[in-house]
Amino acid sequence: MKNITMTELNQHISAITREVIERGEPVTVTKRGRPVLRLVPEVAATDDPLAALVAAGKASPPTSMSVGAVRRAPVALSRPLDEALAEERADAEF
Incomplete structure (x- = not known):
């Protein structure tokens, strides 16, 4: 990461950005x-939050797929959830 002074930023803002x-x-x-300010590039929006964190440098990509990371298919309900609730x-009132 590069460090610059506030004076340098004021004099060369276009080139620095x-x-x-x-x-x-x-x-x-x-x-x-x-340090008073950090200029960081904007990360493109993505549907995958992990990919966004990796792109921003705030997380590292997984090294292997664990059992818990596997996405499962949604469960089909026999009736609407609102009815069950x-x-x-x-039943809880009585």
Whole structure:
């Protein structure tokens, strides 16, 4: 991650933002030696939240598929869930 000063950011904002977008690397902006701001490229929206976290560098991809990670098919209900809940609540009142 690249560090720049607030003065550098003010003087070269267009070039710095272009560099962040093109390289995809964040830049930390410091003021008097302390980090005050971080410029990060926008991650494209995706339907897979894990892929979005991996792309943002906040997570690492799984190394193997565990049994718990396998997605199962939805279970078909014999009747609507609202009916079952209403019946359960009615039984609980008495």
